[in-house]
Amino acid sequence: MRSVYMDHSATTPVKPEVVEAMLPYFTEIYGNASSVHAFGREARKGVMSARNTIAEYIGASVDELFFTAGGTESDNWAIRGVAHANKQKGNHIITTTIEHHAVLHVCEMLEKEGFEVTYLKTDADGLISLKDLEAAIQPSTILISIMAVNNEIGTIQPIEEIGQIAKKHGVLFHTDAVQALGKIELDVNKQNIDLMSFSAHKLYGPKGIGALYVRKGTRIKNLMDGGAQEKKRRPGTENVPGIIGFGKAVELAAEGFEENNARLIRLRDKMIAGIEATIPYIRLNGHRTKRHPGNVNFCFEFIEGESLLLSLDLVGIAASSGSACTSGSLDPSHVLMAIGLTHEIAHGSLRLSLGEFTTDEDVDYVIEQLKPIVERLRSYSPLYEKATGGTR
Structure with a gap:
């Protein structure tokens, strides 16, 4: 049986080159990067090299990049840190209804502390209105805080225009770029971004390492108290192998950016067209063109997403029904509900996320297997029988 991985938005495999770059930092260059001896200096040299690679890729200075344990930590630090450091200036935050829970749940907690949060709605494709954003500013x-690329439906927000509005009104702008790094152009100065969150494992790097970009001069509370690491803002012994792997993953992404994305877009559009041509009663979620190059998200009427996932798994296809962080929930996706879908339709969602190792044969296999699986699952549905007049 063929094995096809279509869940790259949940996590990616670590590239062999990344593993190779990391290995010496486990067994040979294993010093604490804060130590003054030769072992520590070698480790620190590697950390600084990786920091420089990542900072340069997003147009930042090396002293504006802080390593964290991942995207969730970075989002929490950015939002909570800015809120608490600037509460004398104001208490109002603007975000959207389709953010990752790492943003939404922090905002909900801040509301309990007395902060006011405006949750911007989106259109049916998941795009915000710039007019609504500007009108919401007080x-x-x-x-x-608006994400660059949605993790479920793949819609790309107009980040540069959002940054211009924020700058015009003297408001700090944070973007969750966990799904964006290596997939869309990111330039913190051109796009007027003040804070940006990343995670290495979405980019063929290791899990457990991420970063937060903080523009110089931005008022933000430290993540926690402890040692002097990361300029005392995010203390704790550095995850040196993870940082090295993150830097290597970004280096590889930069080298193959245009070629890899062009290939992914071709495969993505091939999959979308193939599914739309062979299966009726479906809805493509997210913007058709302003979209993550590897994201395919459909809702299939008259069936449950969990049944679809299990059936695909039985034929060797790994996919998801939404965010990996909420995979244990029985509730429909908050993103799909926010773009106007009903509970019934949202429950039948499927996210297929392609990656650099995805082939044409993989795409063909998914299209081939999906049609009979959907037909079989729908054959058990009285709602489908009613909608089709008893035809199969």
């Missing part, structure tokens, strides 16, 4: 607004 004298007390201290932060706008």
Whole structure:
């Protein structure tokens, strides 16, 4: 049986080159990067090299990049840190209804502390209205937090325009770029971004390592208290192998950016066209063109997404029904509900996320297997029988 991995938005395999770069930092260059002896200096040299690679890739200075344990930590630090450091200036935050829970749950907690949060709605494709964003800004607004690329439906927000609006009104702008790094152009100065969150494992790097970009001069509370690492802002012994792997993953992404994305877009559009041509009663979620190059997200009427996932798994296809962080939930996706879908339709969602190792044969196999699986699952549905007049 063929094995096809279509869940790259949940996590990616670590590239062999990344593993190779990391290995010496486990067994040979194993010093604490804060130590003054030769072992520590060698480790610190590797950390600085990786920091420089990542900072350069996003147009930042090396002293504006802080390593964290991943995207969730970076989102929490950015939003909570800015809110608490600027509460004398104001207590209003603007975000959207389709953010990752790492953003939404932090905002909900801040509301309990007395902060005011505006949750912008999107259109049916998941795009915000720039007019609505500007209208939501108040004298007390201290932060706008809007993700660059949605993790479920793949829609790409107009980040540069959002940054321009934030700068015009003197409001800090944070973007969750976990799904964006290596997939869309990111330039913190061109796009007027003040804070940006990343995670290495979405980019063929290791799990457990991420980063937060913080523009110089931005008022933000430290993540926690402890040692002097990361300029005392994010203390704790550095995950040196992870940092090395993150830097290598970004280096590889930069080298193959245009070629890899062009290939992914071709495969993505091939899959979308193949599914739409062979299966009726479906809906493509997310913007058709302003979309993550590897994201395919459909809702299939008259069936449950979990049944679809299990059936695909039985034929060797790994996929998801939404965010990997909420895979244990029985509730429909908050993103799909926010773009206007009903509970019934949202429950039948499927996210297929392609990666650099995905082949044409993989795409063909998914299209081939999906049609009979959907037909079989729908054959058990009285709603489908009613909608089709008893035809199969």
